[in-house]
Amino acid sequence: MSDGKTPETVSRRSFLHACFGAAGAMVLFEPGEALASTYVPGDHYWAYVVDLTKCIGCGACVRACKAENAVPDGFFRTWVERYTFLDDGEVLVDSPDGALNGFASDPDVPPERVAKSFFVPKICNHCTSSPCVQVCPVGASYETKDGVVLVDKSYCIGCGYCIQACPYGCRFMNPVGTADKCTLCLHRLTRGQAPACVAACPVGARACGDLKDPNDPVRRELETRRHGVLKPELGTHPKCYYLGLDQEVL
Amino acid sequence: MLDTFVAVSGYVFPNEIHVTWTVMIVLYPYITGLVAGAFIVSSLFHLFGRESLRPIARFALVSSLVFLLFAPLPLLLHLGTPSRAFNIMITPSSSSAMAGFGIVYLTYLIIVVLEVWFALREDFVRLATTRTGFKGWIFRALALFDLTVDDRTRAFDHKVVKILAGIGVPVACFLHGYVGFLFGSIKANPWWSTPLMFIIFLLSAIVSGIAVLLFLFYFVSWLRRVPIDRGVVQTLAKFLWGFMIIDVALELMEVLSIAYEQTQDWEALEILIRDKLFYTYVILQLLVASLIPFLFLGANALFTLKAKLSNFLIFSSAVLLLVQVLAMRWNVVIGGQLMSKSFRGYTEYTPGIWDREGLIVAAVVFTVPFLLLRLVDGTVPLFPPDSALGRWRLARMKKTPSADGAQ
Numbered sequence: 001m002s003d004g005k006t007p008e009t010v011s012r013r014s015f016l017h018a019c020f021g022a023a024g025a026m027v028l029f030e031p032g033e034a035l036a037s038t039y040v041p042g043d044h045y046w047a048y049v050v051d052l053t054k055c056i057g058c059g060a061c062v063r064a065c066k067a068e069n070a071v072p073d074g075f076f077r078t079w080v081e082r083y084t085f086l087d088d089g090e091v092l093v094d095s096p097d098g099a100l101n102g103f104a105s106d107p108d109v110p111p112e113r114v115a116k117s118f119f120v121p122k123i124c125n126h127c128t129s130s131p132c133v134q135v136c137p138v139g140a141s142y143e144t145k146d147g148v149v150l151v152d153k154s155y156c157i158g159c160g161y162c163i164q165a166c167p168y169g170c171r172f173m174n175p176v177g178t179a180d181k182c183t184l185c186l187h188r189l190t191r192g193q194a195p196a197c198v199a200a201c202p203v204g205a206r207a208c209g210d211l212k213d214p215n216d217p218v219r220r221e222l223e224t225r226r227h228g229v230l231k232p233e234l235g236t237h238p239k240c241y242y243l244g245l246d247q248e249v250l
Numbered sequence: 251m252l253d254t255f256v257a258v259s260g261y262v263f264p265n266e267i268h269v270t271w272t273v274m275i276v277l278y279p280y281i282t283g284l285v286a287g288a289f290i291v292s293s294l295f296h297l298f299g300r301e302s303l304r305p306i307a308r309f310a311l312v313s314s315l316v317f318l319l320f321a322p323l324p325l326l327l328h329l330g331t332p333s334r335a336f337n338i339m340i341t342p343s344s345s346s347a348m349a350g351f352g353i354v355y356l357t358y359l360i361i362v363v364l365e366v367w368f369a370l371r372e373d374f375v376r377l378a379t380t381r382t383g384f385k386g387w388i389f390r391a392l393a394l395f396d397l398t399v400d401d402r403t404r405a406f407d408h409k410v411v412k413i414l415a416g417i418g419v420p421v422a423c424f425l426h427g428y429v430g431f432l433f434g435s436i437k438a439n440p441w442w443s444t445p446l447m448f449i450i451f452l453l454s455a456i457v458s459g460i461a462v463l464l465f466l467f468y469f470v471s472w473l474r475r476v477p478i479d480r481g482v483v484q485t486l487a488k489f490l491w492g493f494m495i496i497d498v499a500l501e502l503m504e505v506l507s508i509a510y511e512q513t514q515d516w517e518a519l520e521i522l523i524r525d526k527l528f529y530t531y532v533i534l535q536l537l538v539a540s541l542i543p544f545l546f547l548g549a550n551a552l553f554t555l556k557a558k559l560s561n562f563l564i565f566s567s568a569v570l571l572l573v574q575v576l577a578m579r580w581n582v583v584i585g586g587q588l589m590s591k592s593f594r595g596y597t598e599y600t601p602g603i604w605d606r607e608g609l610i611v612a613a614v615v616f617t618v619p620f621l622l623l624r625l626v627d628g629t630v631p632l633f634p635p636d637s638a639l640g641r642w643r644l645a646r647m648k649k650t651p652s653a654d655g656a657q
Contacts, residue, residue, distance in 0.1 A: 074267075074268075075264070075265055076264045076265055079264050081261070091594075092261075093260075093261035093592065093594055093595075094261060095261070095264060097264075098264040122263075131436075131437065131438060133345075134345045134346065135345075135346050135347065135348060135436075136343055136346055137337075137338045137342060137343055137346040137348035137349040137351070138334075138337040138338055138341055138342070138343055138346075138349070139341065139343040139346075155334070155337065156330075156331065156334075157329050157330070157331050157332075157334040157335060157337055157338060158329050158330020158331040158332075158334075159325075159328070159329055159330075159338075159348065160270040160271055160328075160330070161346070161348050161432075163265075163270045164270065164271065164436055164438070164439065164586075164587075165436055165438055166438060166591075167437070167438035167591055168263075168591065169263030169264075169265050169266045169590065169591050169592065170265065171265065172265040173270055173330055174330075176330075177329075177330030177331040178330055178331060179330075234437055234438070250591075250592055250593055250594070
């Protein structure tokens, strides 16, 4: 409809032109590409929040990450751990196949002995003082302006020093011969989409937000709720924050 | 999917089930240690004037160069993308300890090559004048086409060798201290993260360097059926005893201090030592390969023994200390990766046999420097003509002059 007076006629020729044009544009530019082109890294500073009181250990995040990033079998850019505290203080931790298929069975202990139990999703902490970036001999590991720690696969020599330096076990040697790790799905963030693991979480236990945006819910969450980071004594200053963190979690 | 099954105990982070640094990274600091140790032995004569080591000084220097040439090979074999190896030299990252490799390695290589050249220059000239054809041209090229040898050039060569030894000793210390620093500066790993690591690596390098020279000296002397130069072996044995005492004491102090502090780290490290490294660390490195050489070398230093018994004690100590330092490298490099950074579990590592980073390749990489050393020995005299091994060489040349035209 043009002005509400007379119906505008569309010729078959112009309709087909418009269809082919749209199809061509979809081939050339993926959805969100226009947004990515306007993305200014310096305007953002990404952080990640995990609410441990919400995670149900379904493993949807692990599967989504594997599918999104073609993570090789046997390695993980994200995984989920299960902490089980027994009545005598003993702590059991497991993560069968990184919780790729969730936790099919209960821990091998009588239920009456379990004092408390919870799940802990893990990803790269995208540390502000990243030991992995520090030790990389060729500068292939680096931190972007928007706070994401990445590996330049076209320059990494595959020495594995960054894997040794990461205190959180988040890096691995990709079978292609270069270091690999979580990218915070930066390719999605630049298009205005949440990381795959965040998008897949059915209970909203994971969230990724922009610390430079005063109205960002993640920033608000961190400003108003108690939170912690993993191994703070190492001075890596992680940007992955946990709500409801227990001191036994490393 | 990685097809190798690994038995883990406790909880290991999923990416840490397979160790990243393999037997090649065990070999790298081991060979580097031989370089630094052998160079320091040669400098004991060239720089500090330890006359009793004159018969082995040049051999030690050339050994150092030969090991140095092959030191980067295990690293290269380990790299996931070896075609980019030179990035570490071309575009080093200023914040990385490992990026210093290019600078440290090249500096040391230049010093050792120059020192070897000045030490062998007179022999190059002699070979250039006695050989004909292509071989003669090679030696003329090695002598840089200046065949002048007189008292003035000899004095100059000796002076330069001494100066280079003076520069080389701190650089050798730095080279191996640097290798230790690579491990000691990793705060993520409590088994590595100690300021003592670089000094332990340095001392163990000296121990392994002296031990390999003693081993080779005995081996070559026995092979050529010449009497053992007791002055050389006794001097080296005493140095070996002294350095191994400091080395092992520091190794023990490092672990004992963590144990005494009873930190959270110790809870995990105790299991690592007790379970995963019991045989390679407690039994092999400490009890067998440290205690026995300590007693043997101590007996040799403190009592006057018959030459045969003394030689047995020194030779077996040298072999055991070579094993000790190799075990130390294994326990540091592999041991540090067996414990997950979850501090709640342990993985296992068994080196492959035929893999690119397997035992066969490791054995070849370790053997090649010795073969090259033999090749050099067959070309230029590595022992002075007034030493037992030097006289053997002269006698052999008289028998078959075509086989060796070195002197």
